[in-house]
Amino acid sequence: MVPNSIFLILVSSMFHAFWNILTQTSNNAQFFSGLKGIWIIVLAAVYFLLTGYPIDISQELYFWALVSGLLHGFYILSLSRAYNTQDISYVYPIARSAPVFVPFFAWLFLGEILSPIIFLAIGIIVIAIYILHFDGQLVQGFKNLIQAIAHNDLRWAFITLALVVSYSLVDKRAMDIFFLHFPNQPFANGITFFFLEAIIGFTLCNIIVLSKFPLEEVLKNWRIDLLKGFLAAIATVASYGLICVVLQFEQLSAVVSLRQISVLMVVYWGCWKLKEPFGRQRLFAGFLILIGVLLISLSNSAK
Numbered sequence: 115m116v117p118n119s120i121f122l123i124l125v126s127s128m129f130h131a132f133w134n135i136l137t138q139t140s141n142n143a144q145f146f147s148g149l150k151g152i153w154i155i156v157l158a159a160v161y162f163l164l165t166g167y168p169i170d171i172s173q174e175l176y177f178w179a180l181v182s183g184l185l186h187g188f189y190i191l192s193l194s195r196a197y198n199t200q201d202i203s204y205v206y207p208i209a210r211s212a213p214v215f216v217p218f219f220a221w222l223f224l225g226e227i228l229s230p231i232i233f234l235a236i237g238i239i240v241i242a243i244y245i246l247h248f249d250g251q252l253v254q255g256f257k258n259l260i261q262a263i264a265h266n267d268l269r270w271a272f273i274t275l276a277l278v279v280s281y282s283l284v285d286k287r288a289m290d291i292f293f294l295h296f297p298n299q300p301f302a303n304g305i306t307f308f309f310l311e312a313i314i315g316f317t318l319c320n321i322i323v324l325s326k327f328p329l330e331e332v333l334k335n336w337r338i339d340l341l342k343g344f345l346a347a348i349a350t351v352a353s354y355g356l357i358c359v360v361l362q363f364e365q366l367s368a369v370v371s372l373r374q375i376s377v378l379m380v381v382y383w384g385c386w387k388l389k390e391p392f393g394r395q396r397l398f399a400g401f402l403i404l405i406g407v408l409l410i411s412l413s414n415s416a417k
Contacts, residue, residue, distance in 0.1 A: 125352075186312070187322075242403045
């Protein structure tokens with residue numbers, strides 16, 4: 115992977131961590147996601163007014179934007195259901211396991227063939243994320259997770275995982291087509307596609323939220339977090355818009371793995387907020403992720 119792509123993913127991860135922190139500190143995370151979606155739809159309207167609506171793109175791209183938007187919308191719903199029905203200690207490691215499965219499906223549907231260095235880097239990054247989540251108790255953490263899978267209803271966690279893998283594959287396919295038709299405007303391609311799918315996804319999200327909760331309750335929470343929701347919307351556009359840019363040039367498996375750096379950023383922010391020491395496990399996980407990033411950067415020169 116070229117240095118420019120790694121830089122964009124690192125910047126994307128910072129924005130991803132930022133909007134996650136804003137969500138965690140909001141008055142109500144589910145309502146906040148809907149508010150963020152409203153702001154993103156407003157930003158999309160402004161963007162298309164300034165740049166012109168993309169009437170020149172093919173019907174195939176509109177199709178993939180529709181599919182991606184539906185998958186992202188159901189992902190938001192599925193993740194909320196997963197966290198509402200089971201403990202986060204079981205849901206999180208399953209939902210975050212996309213880098214384990216994406217390489218196989220990217221090979222199956224997209225024809226990606228990864229070098230041994232990339233496989234090693236992905237494995238190191240995934241282990242680092244699990245170390246962070248299990249607080250260094252990797253073996254015991256997996257034992258507890260396997261036991262939970264055998265005895266608990268974790269269907270929504272696995273549905274969430276399937277949706278993450280699915281929208282990753284769809285978005286990669288869409289960005290390949292975008293780049294094929296418009297090779298000289300990768301940033302415009304990425305932002306345009308993000309807004310197209312986000313309009314669909316967040317419209318679906320808000321329909322679900324407004325159908326489940328009283329309008330007065332939703333509006334009350336939106337007024338409290340109005341500015342924070344706007345900042346989260348900008349961060350989300352920057353975060354996934356940049357990923358859509360990188361997907362035009364790099365293999366999906368490597369991109370999905372590198373995005374996990376945002377988890378490390380959120381964990382370290384939590385340590386700073388709670389005035390906790392980083393601890394050996396968290397520092398070791400950070401070291402492993404840096405090794406993974408270095409290996410992915412070296413993979414391009416090793417070809």
